[in-house]
Amino acid sequence: MAKASSRVAIMNLILVLSLLLMVSMAECRQLGIGFGKEETSPVCDSVYGAEEGDTCGSVIEKFNLSSDFFLSINPNINCDSFFVGQWLCTQGTVN
Template sequence: MAKANNKMATTLNLILVLSLVLMISIAESRQLGTVGFGEKGDVVCESVYGAEEGDTCESVIQKFKLTSDSFLSINPNLNCDNFFVGQWLCTEGTVN
């Protein structure tokens, strides 16, 4: 009987240690920014603008004196035919 309890305690301790190691590794990777941060092609936005009623891609480009290529490169998922009031648009930034 004591042998079974000892085996069960060892198994539970092993599960506990593995869980702790997993939690620490996840926390460390998030803290160090190694998960999805700073990868090639990521946009680093330094200034944003909340779209207003009547804004178009062209009007925002003109308002902030940008080129079309630079505006679209720092807003890679923007649909110029359908963005909404209050949508954050990057107006100054870089692409890694």
């Protein structure tokens, strides 16, 4: 009986340590001190309201931007369906 209770105690200890490790890793990610690639957030300095007939390509050409830069300062853009009046960032930085 003593062996069974010591095994249960060891399993409980392992579970508690595992939980503490998971919480610790989650906290590090929230604070940005974990391993891996840092997240970047764009800062927009100038915007343009999309006009009838605009496409990602035409806006990139109009403002003489590279495709990669345009997409990095407009991270949530859907080039297949943006609408007239939608604000598009045309100048900015990615931190």
